[in-house]
Amino acid sequence: MGAMIETEGLTRVFNSTTAVEDLTLSIREGEVFGFLGPNGAGKTTTVRMLCTLIAKTRGMAHVNGLDISDPDEAMKIRQIVGLLPEMPGLYERLSAYRNLDFYGRLYGLDETKRRESIERFLKLLDLWEKREDSVATFSKGMRQKIVIARALIHDPLVLFLDEPTAGLDPEAAKTVRDFILELRKERRTIFLNTHNLDEAGRVCDRIGIIRTKLIAVGTPNELSDKLWKKNTVVNLVALEDHVVEAVKRLDLVQNVRTSNNSLICEVDNPEEANPYIVEAIVKAGGRVRSVVELQRSLEEVYLKLIKEEPSG
Amino acid sequence: MRLSKAWIVAEKDLDEFKRNRFIMTTLVSMPVILSLTPILSFLTPMLIYPTAIGEAEKLSLILMLPRFTLPLLIMIPTITPSMIASYSFVGEKTNRSLEPLLATPTSEEELLMGKSFAVFMPTMVGTWGGFMVDMALLDWVAYPLFGRLIVPDLSWAMAMLLLSPSFCILSIEANVLVSSRMNDVRAAQQIGGLVVMPVMLIYFGSLTNFFPLAPSNMLIIFSIAVVTVLLLGSITKKVFQREEILTKWR
Numbered sequence: 001m002g003a004m005i006e007t008e009g010l011t012r013v014f015n016s017t018t019a020v021e022d023l024t025l026s027i028r029e030g031e032v033f034g035f036l037g038p039n040g041a042g043k044t045t046t047v048r049m050l051c052t053l054i055a056k057t058r059g060m061a062h063v064n065g066l067d068i069s070d071p072d073e074a075m076k077i078r079q080i081v082g083l084l085p086e087m088p089g090l091y092e093r094l095s096a097y098r099n100l101d102f103y104g105r106l107y108g109l110d111e112t113k114r115r116e117s118i119e120r121f122l123k124l125l126d127l128w129e130k131r132e133d134s135v136a137t138f139s140k141g142m143r144q145k146i147v148i149a150r151a152l153i154h155d156p157l158v159l160f161l162d163e164p165t166a167g168l169d170p171e172a173a174k175t176v177r178d179f180i181l182e183l184r185k186e187r188r189t190i191f192l193n194t195h196n197l198d199e200a201g202r203v204c205d206r207i208g209i210i211r212t213k214l215i216a217v218g219t220p221n222e223l224s225d226k227l228w229k230k231n232t233v234v235n236l237v238a239l240e241d242h243v244v245e246a247v248k249r250l251d252l253v254q255n256v257r258t259s260n261n262s263l264i265c266e267v268d269n270p271e272e273a274n275p276y277i278v279e280a281i282v283k284a285g286g287r288v289r290s291v292v293e294l295q296r297s298l299e300e301v302y303l304k305l306i307k308e309e310p311s312g
Numbered sequence: 313m314r315l316s317k318a319w320i321v322a323e324k325d326l327d328e329f330k331r332n333r334f335i336m337t338t339l340v341s342m343p344v345i346l347s348l349t350p351i352l353s354f355l356t357p358m359l360i361y362p363t364a365i366g367e368a369e370k371l372s373l374i375l376m377l378p379r380f381t382l383p384l385l386i387m388i389p390t391i392t393p394s395m396i397a398s399y400s401f402v403g404e405k406t407n408r409s410l411e412p413l414l415a416t417p418t419s420e421e422e423l424l425m426g427k428s429f430a431v432f433m434p435t436m437v438g439t440w441g442g443f444m445v446d447m448a449l450l451d452w453v454a455y456p457l458f459g460r461l462i463v464p465d466l467s468w469a470m471a472m473l474l475l476s477p478s479f480c481i482l483s484i485e486a487n488v489l490v491s492s493r494m495n496d497v498r499a500a501q502q503i504g505g506l507v508v509m510p511v512m513l514i515y516f517g518s519l520t521n522f523f524p525l526a527p528s529n530m531l532i533i534f535s536i537a538v539v540t541v542l543l544l545g546s547i548t549k550k551v552f553q554r555e556e557i558l559t560k561w562r
Contacts (some may be wrong), residue, residue: 014559051415054555078417089409091324093331097323104322106416134331149410 004029004158004189005050009059010047019045020309022059027206029157030187032180034194034204036302041211043193046153050191052077064157070270077105084161088143092136096127096146099135100153107154111242114153121149125179141172144272148179159183162193177203201298215305224296226303229254230296232270233275234263246284250276264294313421316351321418321426322433325400329434338395346384346391347442351377351449357535374375378463381446382525385513386471389480390511392435397484398428398500401491405557414554424552428484432477439476443468470530478537483507485544492551492560 005027012020017034020042035043048054050063052074064080066073086156090099094213097118104114122128127147135143144164153160164180165173180203183190194200200207201220208217216223236243247263248256251274263281267273270293281288329335343507354377365373381511404410404427413423447463452460464472487504514533517523549554 048558052554052557053411053414075417075419079416083412083413083415085408085415087408087411087413089407089412090330091409092407093328094324098327101414102320102324104410106317106413106418108417147412 002029003027004031004063005033005063005191007050007059007061009063010049010056010061011058012042012049012054013057018212020049020210023210024212025208025214025217027189027191029189031206032184032190032192034192034200034207035210036194036200036207036308037210038195040094043210044162046210047083047191047193049261051081051083051160058218072171079154080157082154082159084147084151084155084159084164086162086166088147090146090150090292093134095134096138096218099133099146099282100149102148105116106151109154109302116154117155118149121152125149125175139172141168141175144168144172144176145179148176148274152183156188158191158192160193163195165194165196173199192202197298197302207298209305211306218232220298220301223298223301227301228296229266230268230270232265232267233279233292233294234265234277235289235291236261236263236281237289239263240284240286242293243281243284243286246280246286247277250280252276261289313417313425315425317418317422318429320427321423325427325430326433329396329430332399332416335396335399338392339438342392342395342441343388343438343445346388347381347446350381350384351446355449355453371457374450374457375462375526376469377450377526378465379518381450382468383511383518385439385442385446386475386479387508387511388439389435389476389513390483390495391505392438393431393480393483394487394507395501395505396435397428397431397487397501398494398504399497400499401488402433402494402500402517405491406495406497410557414557415445420548420552420554424488424548428439428481428488431484435480439480440472442456443472443476466527467525467530469525470534471525474534475530475537478534478541479511482537482543482544485541488548489544489551492556507518 002195003026005025007023007025009017010020010025010141013275023042023046032246035046045054045284049056049068050061052068061068061258063077066077066080068074068077094102095247100118100121101114104117109117118131119128122131125148127142127145130138130142131138135146138146148164151161161180168176177199180190180192184203192200192204205215206219207223209215209223218226239258244256244258244263247253247265250273251268253265265273265277274291278288278291327469329339354373355356358373404413447468450463451461462496483504486507488498490500490504494503514523514525518525523529
C-alpha cells in the first residue's frame with residue numbers, strides 16, 4: 001500500500017522558536033500511527049501543518065499525494081481529512097444533530113448523505129436518542145463522541161486525532177479507544193497524537209517519538225529492539241551454579257544474569273537461541289518452569305528515548 | 313468565494329443567536345430604545361397636556377422631530393454589531409470552535425463573509441424596523457396637522473439605504489479586529505463599542521446644527537464610511553487568516 005502521509009524535512013519555526021524540525025515520515029494507507037512526545041514537542045504543530053491549518057517554514061509534506069503548501073491542493077486535503085482537535089469546540093447551544101449537520105454541509109454532503117451519516121454515527125456512539133438535546137447538557141465523554149462523529153461525518157481518508165482521550169474518565173476513554181480500533185478495522189489512516197502510552201501501544205501499528213525532532217519511529221517492538229538487546233527469561237525450579245555455567249558456555253548467549261530463580265539470557269535471536277538454552281539447562285540437571293521473552297513496555301522505551309535525547 | 317458556503321456559516325450563527333437570550337434582547341432592545349425614546353419623550357407631554365403647548369410650538373416641535381431622531385436611528389446599526397459580532401467572533405475563539413471550522417474545506421473569506429452576514433442581517437432588520445416605527449409614529453402625528461407625510465424625505469432615505477448599511481459593515485469590521493486581540497466577550501463589546509464615537513459626533517453635530525444631516529453632508533459621511541470600510545476590510549482580511557487565527561489570536 002502507498003504512503004498516505006509523507007513528509008520530508010518538514011520544519012516550522014515560530015519567531016525564533018523551532019516547533020518542529022526536519023520531520024521526515026512516511027505513513028502507509030490504513031496505518032494507525034501514534035505520535036508521542038512531551039508537551040510542546042511539536043505534535044499539534046505537525047497535525048496543524050498536515051491539516052493545512054498553518055504553513056510550514058521548510059521542507060515538504062503530502063497527504064494522499066496532495067501538497068500541503070499548494071493553496072488549491074490544501075483545500076482538497078481539507079476535504080479528505082478529519083480532525084479531532086485537543087479542545088472539542090462544539091456549539092453548546094445547538095443540538096448534537098445540528099452540530100453535525102453544520103459540518104456535513106460545510107463538507108458538501110447532500111441532505112440524504114448527511115442524515116444517513118449522522119444517524120449512523122450517533123447510533124454507533126449511542127447518542128441517537130439524545131440527538132435533539134443541546135450539547136451544553138452533555139458530559140465530557142458524550143461531547144468527545146460528538147467530536148469524533150464530527151471528524152468522521154464526511155468519511156475522510158485520513159483522521160487526525162489530537163489527544164482524543166485526554167481528560168476523559170476511564171469508561172469514556174475506553175469507548176473512544178474501542179471506536180479507534182473499529183476505525184482501524186476499516187483500514188482508515190489514523191494519525192494519533194497522544195500522551196497515553198498504554199493507548200498508543202494498544203491501538204497503533206507504529207509509533208513516532210518527537211521532541212521537536214523525530215527521535216525514533218517504528219513498531220513498539222522495533223523501538224525496544226533498538227534500545228535493548230533481546231532477553232530470554234528462564235524461570236527454574238531451583239537456580240544452581242552449574243546450570244548457569246552451562247548456559248554461559250553457549251555461543252548464542254551473550255550475557256547471563258540471575259534473579260531469584262530466574263536466568264536472564266541476552267541473545268540476538270530468541271527463537272534460535274531458546275531451544276539450545278533449554279537443552280543446556282536440562283542436560284545440566286536444571287528443571288524449567290517457564291521460558292519467556294522479556295518485553296519492554298512502551299513507557300520504558302519512551303522514557304529512555306526522551307531521556308537520551310537533548311531537549312529541542 | 314462560494315456564497316453558498318458563507319450562507320451555511322451564517323445560518324449556523326443565526327441559529328445560535330436565536331438560542332442566545334442576550335443577543336436576542338440586544339437585537340430587540342437596541343432598535344426599540346433608540347427609535348422610541350426621542351419620539352416618545354417629545355410626544356408624551358403633548359399627548360398628556362394637549363393645551364400646555366401652543367399650536368405653533370407644537371408644529372415646530374413636530375417638524376424638528378425627524379432631525380432629532382435620525383442620528384439616533386443611525387446609531388442602531390453601529391451599536392448592535394458591537395454587541396453581537398464580539399460574541400460571534402470572541403465566543404467562537406474562547407469556545408475553541410475555530411480550529412475544527414478552519415479545518416473544513418471552507419475559505420477564510422467564506423467564513424468571514426458568513427459570520428459578518430449573520431450579524432449584518434438581524435442588525436439591518438432591527439435598524440429598518442426602527443426606521444419604520446419612527447416613520448409611522450411621526451407621520452401619524454404630523455399628517456393630521458400638515459396634511460402630508462413628513463418622512464421619509466431624502467435624508468431619511470439616504471440614512472436608511474446608505475449610512476445604516478455602511479455603518480453596520482464598519483462596525484462589524486472593527487469588531488472582528490477587536491475580537492482578534494480579545495479573549496473576553498464583554499471586554500470586546502466595550503472596546504468594539506467605541507466605534508459608536510464618530511456617530512456620536514455626527515449626533516451632536518446634527519443637534520447643534522453645526523453639521524446637520526442634510527443630503528450633502530450625508531454624502532460626505534457616506535464617502536468617508538465607504539473609504540473606511542474598504543480600508544478596514546483589507547486589514548480584516550489579513551487578520552482573518554487560518555495561520556493568524558491559530559497562532560496569533562489571543
